[in-house]
Amino acid sequence: MLIHLRNVLSAEDVRRARALLDGADWRDGRATAGAQALASKNNQQLPQGGEASRALQALVLGALERHALFFSAALPKKIFNPLFNRYGGETNFYGQHVDNAVMHSRASGQRVRSDVSCTIFLAEPEEYDGGELVIDDTYGSRKVKLPAGDAVLYPSTSVHGVAPVTRGHRLASFFWVESMVRSDEQRRLLFDLDMALMRLRQREGETPEAVALTGTYHNLLRMWADT
Known part of the structure; x- marks a missing residue:
């Protein structure tokens, strides 16, 4: 089930997020990659426990609490602390991969079974070329590139990746949901x-x-x- 969630973050939320991201301490995203993903992950990511990450996590989690469609689609039992990444320049893609079944937060020690994956886009589509989230499902390969503040939900069992960004920077939040309904x-x-x-x-x-x-x-x- 692939679902487009509109306006998860308001325009003001996006402005606040961008202000935090613009001055953030970006690190090599491969530091958090699993064994399979290590060879294909080439992006930047915020440290999970950093000050900017904590402020952004509160912003995203607060917005999710207010979004009825997110609750209806995901039926969340636990939400992994939201993470934040950037694609562009020399660190501009993530090859096709499958996420780990259980995600472990190095910041909080939290463990979440990954039933549902979510990406919230934080840059407008016209700000960058490429950077589509490519999800393989039963209907073939689907490319997703949404307005800032919108999100996509999809099964964590899906093979997926991020197409190379050839201009500008793609900014996003991503996380996993352990659902009350596993199937x-x-x-x-x-x-x-x-x-x-x-x-x-x-x-x-x-x-x-x-x-x-x-x-x-x-x-x-x-x-x-x-x-």
Whole structure:
């Protein structure tokens, strides 16, 4: 399930993030790469425990708390502390790879099973050439390049990478979600049902049918969720 989340960060949030990123202490991204990714990762990343990272993490996590569509799609149980990367110049790509099944934060000691991956774009598409997030799924290879403040959710089991940036710099936040519902197929069914219920209520109001379907949604969630 690949989902485009619009306006996760407001324009003001993006301005605050960019001000922090512009003066940040960027490091070689390979320092945090796993064994498979080490040979293909060529970017820059903020240290997890740095002052800028902590301020940016609070900004992103606060925005996620307010974003109802993120909750509906990801059904988060735990969220890995958001990380921040930059692509451009000599450090401008990340080859195709699969993320580790369990992510370990060196800053907090937190461990999160990676069910859902998320990238929040922090630079506008016209600021850089290339830099698409390339995700392989059952429908083939899909390229994602979104406005600043928008995000994409996709299964962490996906093979993915970042195409070379040939002009400017691509800035983004990325993190993983351990979902209350481990199965991508089950999360998709719940998300589709939730969206259909929302549209039904908007058109018809709180009808008996909407109440009954809401019960079905929560009974499925009760059956599948692990909190």
